Amino acid sequence: MKLLVVEDEALLRHHLYTRLGEQGHVVDAVADAEEALYQVSEYNHDLAIIDLGLPGMNGLDLIRELRSQGKAFPILVLTARGNWQNKVEGLAAGADDYVVKPFQFEELEARLNALLRRSSGFVQSTIGAGPLLLDLNSKQATLLNQSLALTAYEYRILEYLMRHQQQVVSKDRLIEQLYPDDEERDPNVIEVLVGRLRRKLEGGSGFKPIETVRGQGYLFTQVCR
Amino acid sequence: MPTRKNNKVSSLRVRLMFGAAVTVSLFMLALFPALKQVFTAALEESIEQRLAADASALISAARIIDEQLRMPEKLPDEEFDILPARQIGMIYDNKSNLLWRSSSSKTIKLNYQPKYDGRGHEFLRDTDTDGREYFIYDVEVDLLRGKKADFSIVTMQSVSDYDVMYVSLRQQLYVWLGFALLLLLGFLWLGLGWGVRSLRSLSAELDEVETGKRAALSDEHPRELLRLTRSLNRLLESERQQSERYRHSLDDLAHSLKTPLAVLQGVGEVLSVNPDNSEQVHTLQGQVNRMSQQISYQLQRASLRKSGLLRYQVKLKPLLESLLGALDKVYRDKGVAVTQVFAEELRVPVEQGALLELLGNVLENAYRLCLNEVRISARLTAAGCELTIEDDGPGVPMHQRERILQRGERLDTQYPGQGIGTAVVKDIIDSYGGQLFVEDSDLGGAQFRIIFPLNK
Numbered sequence: 195m196k197l198l199v200v201e202d203e204a205l206l207r208h209h210l211y212t213r214l215g216e217q218g219h220v221v222d223a224v225a226d227a228e229e230a231l232y233q234v235s236e237y238n239h240d241l242a243i244i245d246l247g248l249p250g251m252n253g254l255d256l257i258r259e260l261r262s263q264g265k266a267f268p269i270l271v272l273t274a275r276g277n278w279q280n281k282v283e284g285l286a287a288g289a290d291d292y293v294v295k296p297f298q299f300e301e302l303e304a305r306l307n308a309l310l311r312r313s314s315g316f317v318q319s320t321i322g323a324g325p326l327l328l329d330l331n332s333k334q335a336t337l338l339n340q341s342l343a344l345t346a347y348e349y350r351i352l353e354y355l356m357r358h359q360q361q362v363v364s365k366d367r368l369i370e371q372l373y374p375d376d377e378e379r380d381p382n383v384i385e386v387l388v389g390r391l392r393r394k395l396e397g398g399s400g401f402k403p404i405e406t407v408r409g410q411g412y413l414f415t416q417v418c419r
Numbered sequence: 420m421p422t423r424k425n426n427k428v429s430s431l432r433v434r435l436m437f438g439a440a441v442t443v444s445l446f447m448l449a450l451f452p453a454l455k456q457v458f459t460a461a462l463e464e465s466i467e468q469r470l471a472a473d474a475s476a477l478i479s480a481a482r483i484i485d486e487q488l489r490m491p492e493k494l495p496d497e498e499f500d501i502l503p504a505r506q507i508g509m510i511y512d513n514k515s516n517l518l519w520r521s522s523s524s525k526t527i528k529l530n531y532q533p534k535y536d537g538r539g540h541e542f543l544r545d546t547d548t549d550g551r552e553y554f555i556y557d558v559e560v561d562l563l564r565g566k567k568a569d570f571s572i573v574t575m576q577s578v579s580d581y582d583v584m585y586v587s588l589r590q591q592l593y594v595w596l597g598f599a600l601l602l603l604l605g606f607l608w609l610g611l612g613w614g615v616r617s618l619r620s621l622s623a624e625l626d627e628v629e630t631g632k633r634a635a636l637s638d639e640h641p642r643e644l645l646r647l648t649r650s651l652n653r654l655l656e657s658e659r660q661q662s663e664r665y666r667h668s669l670d671d672l673a674h675s676l677k678t679p680l681a682v683l684q685g686v687g688e689v690l691s692v693n694p695d696n697s698e699q700v701h702t703l704q705g706q707v708n709r710m711s712q713q714i715s716y717q718l719q720r721a722s723l724r725k726s727g728l729l730r731y732q733v734k735l736k737p738l739l740e741s742l743l744g745a746l747d748k749v750y751r752d753k754g755v756a757v758t759q760v761f762a763e764e765l766r767v768p769v770e771q772g773a774l775l776e777l778l779g780n781v782l783e784n785a786y787r788l789c790l791n792e793v794r795i796s797a798r799l800t801a802a803g804c805e806l807t808i809e810d811d812g813p814g815v816p817m818h819q820r821e822r823i824l825q826r827g828e829r830l831d832t833q834y835p836g837q838g839i840g841t842a843v844v845k846d847i848i849d850s851y852g853g854q855l856f857v858e859d860s861d862l863g864g865a866q867f868r869i870i871f872p873l874n875k
Contacts, residue, residue: 203678203679203681203682205682205685206678206681206685209682209685209686209689210685213685213688245678247670247671247673247674247678272681274670274673274674274677274678275669275670275673275674275718276673276677276715277719277722277772277779278742278745278775278776278778278779278780279772279775279776280670281779282741282744282745282775282779285744285745285749286741286744286745290748290749291748291749292749294715295677295678295680295681295711296677296681296682296684296707296708297681297684298684298688299685299688308752312751
C-alpha cells in the first residue's frame with residue numbers, strides 16, 4: 195500500500211518510514227502540511243498518517259483541506275495530547291482513527307491495517323476470490339489451501355488488484371504501490387511482475403483472474419469476498 | 420462553596436418593597452391621630468352649630484307675655500314628629516330656675532345648672548346620673564333688651580348619637596386610608612419593578628454568559644451598572660484569553676514531551692530485534708510508558724480547571740452526538756447499537772471540556788468492552804443530575820470497582836496498561852463534588868452511574 199506519513203519530528207518520521215517500509219508499504223514521509231499537499235496532488239495514496247501538532251498549518255487544517263479536495267483515503271491521526279477534545283476534533287475534521295503518542299508500533303500497524311481493510315470494503319482480515327485466499331495480516335497467499343510462494347512485490351500487486359477488484363488499474367498506479375516517488379520507475383518491470391504472478395496463479399489450478407486491458411492496465415475479474 | 424440555609428429575604432425588590440411598605444405604614448399611623456383630631460374638631464364644631472341652631476329655634480318660639488315666658492305646646496320638630504332631629508331644650512331664668520323644658524328632655528336626669536354670668540354662650544360636655552354623656556350648648560339671651568327678661572337657653576345632644584356617627588365616619592376613614600395605602604404600595608411595586616428591571620436584565624445576560632450563549636455583557640444598562648458590567652467583561656475576556664493561552668501551552672507541552680517519548684519507544688522496538696537487549700528494552704519501554712502516563716494524567720488534570728466566573732450548564736445532546744460520531748467512526752466495524760434515554764434539553768452542570776473528557780473515557784470503555792449494546796441515560800433527580808452509562812460487556816469485577824472508587828489513589832500504583840481513563844474520570848467527578856457508582860447493568864455488563872449536584 196502507498197502511505198503518506200506527515201510528522202515533523204525527524205526521528206519519529208524516520209522510524210515510521212522504516213518500520214512501515216519493512217511491513218511492505220511504500221511510504222512517502224514528509225515534515226509539514228505543504229509538502230503533504232504536494233504529495234497527494236502528485237500521487238495516489240491509500241492511507242495517510244498525520245500528526246496533529248504540525249508546525250505551520252496544523253494537522254487538523256491539513257485533514258480538512260485533504261477532505262475538501264475530495265481525497266477519500268483513510269486518515270490515521272497521531273496525537274500527543276490524547277484528550278477527547280483533540281480526538282473528537284480530529285475525527286470530526288475527517289480522520290478515521292487516532293493513535294496517542296507514544297505508541298507501540300504494533301498498535302499503529304493494527305489500526306492502520308483495519309483502516310485499509312475497511313476502505314477497500316473488507317472488514318475481515320482476509321480477501322478471497324475463487325480458490326485464492328489472501329491473509330492481509332501475515333501477507334500470505336494460499337491457492338487451493340496450498341501456500342503460494344510470492345515475492346513481496348508480487349504480493350503487493352496481487353493485493354492491490356484484489357482490493358480494486360473489477361476496476362482497471364493502470365501500470366502507473368501499480369508502480370506507485372511498489373516504489374517510493376524518488377526511485378526510478380520502469381513500466382516494463384510491472385509487465386514482468388504481472389506475468390510471473392499470472393503463471394504462479396495459473397500453475398496447477400488454471401485460475402486466471404488477471405486480464406490485460408490494452409493501453410489502460412490490468413483488471414482483476416473475479417468477485418472478491 | 421457550601422450553601423448556607425437562611426431565611427433572609429434575598430430579593431432586592433422584595434426588600435425595597437418591604438422597607439417602603441413599613442415606611443408608608445408608619446407614616447400613615449403617624450398621620451392618623453392628627454387626622455382624627457381634625458376630624459373630631461370639625462364634628463364638634465358642626466354639633467355646636469346645630470345646638471346653636473336649636474337654641475335659635477327655641478328663642479324664636481319663645482314669647483314674653485307680661486314678663487312671663489310663654490312657650491308653645493309643641494316645638495316645630497315635635498309638631499312634624501321628625502324624630503332624629505328632636506330638640507332637647509331647657510330655658511332657665513337668670514337665677515338658674517328652670518322655666519321650661521321640652522318634652523324630649525324629660526327623661527334626661529342631667530343635673531345641669533346654667534349660670535347667668537354674662538359670658539354669652541358655652542359649649543361643653545356633661546354626664547347625667549345614668550352615666551350618659553351630653554353635648555350642651557348654653558346661651559344667655561335678653562329677650563326684652565334690658566327689660567328683665569334674661570334667660571339661659573340650653574340645648575343638648577347625647578354624645579352616644581355622635582359616637583355612632585363618629586364610629587361610622589372613622590370606619591370610612593380607615594377604609595379610605597387602607598385603600599390609599601394599597602394603591603400606594605401597588606404603585607411602589609410597579610415602580611420598583613421598573614427600577615429593578617435593569618438588574619433583572621443584567622442577571623439574564625449573566626445567565627447567557629454563564630451558559631455560553633453570549634460572550635460578554637452588553638452596554639445597554641443604566642449608568643450606575645455600566646462600571647460593573649464593563650469590569651466583568653474585562654474579567655471574562657482576560658479569563659478567556661488566559662484559558663486559551665493555557666490550552667495552547669498544554670498542547671505544546673504535550674507535543675514537545677510525548678513526541679520524544681514516541682521516538683524512544685521506537686528506538687526500544689528497534690533494539691528489541693536483538694534478543695540480548697530484551698531486558699534493557701523492557702525497562703526502557705516500562706519507563707517510557709510510566710512517563711507518558713504521568714504526563715497525560717497531569718496534563719489532563721491541569722486542563723480541567725474550573726472557571727470561577729462561569730456556572731456551567733452544558734447541553735448533553737450535542738456534546739454526546741459529536742462524541743458518539745467520533746466513537747462510531749473508530750469502532751465502525753463493531754456496529755455498536757447506542758440507546759439514548761434523556762430529555763432533548765437536558766443540561767449537565769459541568770464544564771464542556773471536562774464533560775467531554777469524562778464521557779469520552781467512560782464511553783470508550785463501554786464501546787471497547789461491549790458486545791454490541793451501549794445505553795446512555797440521564798435525568799434530573801432530587802440528588803442532582805444523574806448520568807448512567809451501561810453496556811452488555813463482561814462488567815467490572817468487584818476488586819476493580821473498589822479500586823476505581825478509591826479517592827486520591829496515585830496513578831503509578833495502578834496496574835500498568837490500565838491507562839489514565841478511570842483516574843481522570845474520578846478526578847473530574849470529585850472536582851465537581853459528584854459521586855460515582857460502579858454497578859451491574861441489566862444489559863448484562865457494567866453500569867457507571869454518576870451524580871453531579873446541581874449548581875443553583
